[in-house]
Amino acid sequence: MNVLERFVAEPLQTTRTRRSFAIPGDAKQGLTLFEDIMVVRNGDSVTAYDRRCDHNGGKLVSQPGTNIASCPLHGWMFDAETGAYTNVAVRKTPLTVVKTDKGYEAQIDLFTPRLRGVGDQSVSIRFINHACVVVSFDGLSFATDPWLLGPAFCNGWWLKYKSPSDALDIVNQCDFIFISHNHPDHLHPETLAQIRKDMPVLTAGFATRSAESYVRDLGFTNVLAAEFGSAYHDPVSGLGFTVLKSGDFRDDSGLYFTVGAFSGLLTVDCNHLNFNMLPAPVTFLASSFSGGASGFPLCFTNLEQTEKLRVLARNRNAMIAGVKRYIEVSKPSVYMPYAGYFAEDPVRDEMVATNNLKNQPSDYSSLCKDTNTVLADPTVEDTYVFFGDKLVESYQSEVKEIGQPDRNYYAHAWKTFGDISFEEVASYFMSSGFTDNLIAYIGLSDEDFVARQIYRVDFRATPPSVQLCAPPHIQQVHDETGARVTYARIRTPAFVETIRNLLPWEDLLIGFQARFDRVPNVYDSEFWYHFTNVHIKQTARRAISDCGGSCNRISEAVF
Secondary structure, three states, X not given: OOHHHHOEEEEOEEEEEEEEEEEEOOOOOEEEEOOOEEEEEEOOEEEEEEOEOOOOOOEOEEOOOOOEEEOOOOOOEEEXXXXXXXXXXXXXXXXXXXXXXXXXXXEEEEEEEEOOOOOOOEEEEEEEEOOEEEEEEOOEEEEEOXXXXXXXXXXXXXXXXXXXXXXXXXXXXXXXXXXXXXXXXXXXXXXXXXXXOOOOEEEEOOOOOHHHHHHHHOOOOOEEEEOOOEXXXXXXXXXXXXXXXXXOOEOOEEEEEEEOOEEEEEEEOOOOHHHHOOOOOOOEEEEOOOOOOOOOOOOEOOOOHHHHHHHHHHHXXXXXXXXXXXXXXXXXXXXXXXXXXXXXXXXXOHHHHHHOOOOOHHHHHHHHHHOOOEEOOOOOOOEEEEEOOEEEEEEOOOOOOEOOOOOHHHHHHHHHHOOOOHHHHHHHHHXXXXXOOEEEEEEEEOOOOOEEEEEEEEOOOOOOEEEEEOOOOHHHHHHHHOOEEEEEEEEHHHHHHHHHOOOOOHHHHHOOOEEEEEEOOOOOHHHHHHHHHHOOOHHHOOEOOOOOOOOOOOOOOOO
């Protein structure tokens, strides 16, 4: 019997906390959203609702200029004026609202997950690389998201530090692996090819089955796709855990686990994990921290350099604010910045490597000091030992060495994906099922983004028309057609691998493998959603695109 077969599943227990929320007396007419509640005012009448979707617990977000709030998980639409959802026969129960001297007050119930854990035992957490840590205690050990070698995101990301010399041995000796989602820096096929195929794998039970399907395609057969809202307990080792969903529409997850009095929370890359309804206090918290994981704004030529630097600084500050929120809510004794130790090739991608500054673990020193939290910087000490809920020891097991890109990967990519026929490109776009008032020019480019062959794809036609063309003047095309126009110069091997294997286009962007010009300079959300979540193979899916035919997809602008 493997360890996953020992786990006993049961409904997740939660702790209800009642919170009072002040509503200003001068609250505007119509719908206003606050952190945990939404308020609709009609004259002197004030009604409040929680922002929890009654379908699957998503957090309702407003539709600008309306009294409609929608759920980014499955698209349920709530009409705050009527108190009912518009696309299903469900009504929401209003909160109790009382008048006060300064306005109004609403009372809201928050539900945080609770796992049982009694007794003290030794638990060690060793940082291996990026988002991979190994948790060990008496009788069991598990690893998370092993990316230990090679590049990710179309050869655009490299490990900042070399993995320990025995990293693969350490992971192969674990009792199971947790895979949080299917981004290649977390579900890394090249690393997983070096892991024994009888290794039990725990992942999230996404509606799309994205991570589970991918893991099975790689040859793993002992896979548990843990259901959200369930708790699992191992009667032999005493491990308890629940997998928590990110608070947006994306297929991403985190892990909350307990071993006796010890509790750990891994938020990974999640936005608003479990809608920020998190257990507190926890012994150990780990989250992404660095930022810099997007090709926007550096890969978009329409923006001035000063604007790019402003956006990058804003994004880094937003990452710090997100970590601050996690620490405030979960109240950890120890915080480890992880899932951010990647770098760009300083030669091949010099512009990105120079400008894409990232947060460092030391940037969280003052935050941890202010919250009386121990900062566990894994670049200084990689192993942390706890007894019960107390940190008793920390040390460095192996000196961290800066990693170097293996540029042989580039030559191999050109050899494998360096050529493609017109018919294959045309078939890919014509079979995509995508139509929009958009004309896209796709320039198959060399390493320096000089286009050698350019395709004009007109998505106004059904199916889209595809033809070879000369370098475009996109402003002129926009003026003549009224369509939005994008010119994407993409390194040829990255483009060919993406369309031949039906991979998400966001990997091209996250991996800095393209340069974009666009008129007007706006985010083409429909295009990016379709070619990242719809026109892809099932195992590469990153978000819910349908819900049994009854839910509508919500566009999500990520820039």
